[in-house]
Amino acid sequence: MDTQAGATGAIRVGTRGSALAMTQTTTVAERVADLASLPYELVRIRTEGDVLRGSLSQIGGTGVFVAALRDALLEERCDIAVHSLKDLPTLPAPGLTVASVPEREDVRDALCARDGLTLATLPDGARVGTGSPRRAAQLRAARPGLDVVDIRGNVDTRLGRVAGLVIGAPGDLDAVVLAAAGLIRLGRDDAITELIDPAVMLPAPGQGALAVECREAEDTPGTRAALAAYDHLPTRLAVTAERAVLLQLEAGCAAPIGALARLQGEELALEAVVCSLDGRSILRVTRSAPVTDAVAAARLGVELAEELLAAGAADIAPLSS
Structure with missing residues (x-):
């Protein structure tokens, strides 16, 4: 069902209107609605990224695809919103939380x-x-x-x-x-x-993953439990480490930085690259650590970022967000 306003009892799912966003959101909405035993409605939100032209770096980075969806959540025009995780700013939005990170698609x-x-x-x-x-x-x-x-x-x-x-x-x-x-x-x-091959081109932090955001105070019966059940811990740990690299480097989503983490047993292997815009200077670092929760995953990302900075990352890439 696709509507502009929610019906009583339905989970209202915010989405951008592009074909990819609608496809991703429909997949998420169907699964969450099934887990919650509730109907769902899609609420299409027009974002600045859908309107503005020019390169992403000129119009404000990938965060321009997110702000309007977050506003819709905070204004209670929808109950959950689905984002491509690599588009999310690294700092959380006050009043909102990423309640679910589903299993990741191909990262490459x-x-x-x-x-x-x-x-x-x-x-x-x-x-x-x-x-x-x-x-x-x-x-x-x-x-x-x-x-x-x-x-x-x-x-x-x-x-x-x-x-x-x-x-x-x-x-x-x-x-x-x-x-x-x-x-x-x-x-x-x-x-x-x-x-x-990621050995040639490391993906963006969070690439291939989706983020399902909701209000921190969301208490619709069944919705939060459904989102928790839909969360995929190996994916969440990996993307938490990758995004911690960006945050510690104080780099925006459009910075020339790649990161990829893979969970191998209880070890999380994290690799990151910082590039000059012309591709002539590249700094690539790998680090592994035992990781069983998001706190440890974030710590691994911070440590790797500090290693990159110590090796001169700020000298070769524009890191200011």
Whole structure:
């Protein structure tokens, strides 16, 4: 059910209106509603990120996709809101809490190129589009001969920029790089010509994960219990460590920083990279520790960030958020 105002007894789920956001939110809403034994309604919220044009760094970073949804929660126009976790600012919003982090989708970045090309086989001078400084920097590091082009737009718009991928679309680029998770959720993974190894391109902190936010005082019968049951602890621990790196570095969501944590038994292995925008300087650090709760995961992220700073991270990348 899709509506602009909640009906009595239904969980009102806030979402952006893009195809990807609606797909992600519907998946979450169906699961939470099932766990809570309640109906749900989708409440579409228009965000600044859907209206403003220009690069993300110019319009305020990925947080522009979040603010309007948070306002809707605080104003009780919806009961929960679904975000791509990598879009969430690292500092929590007063009065709100991330009540659930579902199991993560594929964390990797995906190359979608003409003629089945891969990162290794793209010719020098090939034009590759991305709206992410992190992806751009790591692309330039891996393939200095590429022409990296800044782009905006939804998934279909970006895929349409690749020659031969979408009939009638501009096709002015040789490839684009997108999050694999979004393509998989939209059923567009057929456009992927290479899933880029994290050894070559570390993902954004929280990439592939979703965050379900609600009011701290939310007490609708069954809703908080359903959100708690939907939470996936290994994913929450991993993304907590990754986001702690960003927070400790005082870096914004659009900074050229990648981080990826993987839980192996009770050990959390965390790797992070800080890049110069031109990709010529890269600092990459790995650290592991026993982790069983979010406090320990955050501590690991802070320690790794301090190691990056001690090694000169602030000298090679713009870290001010």
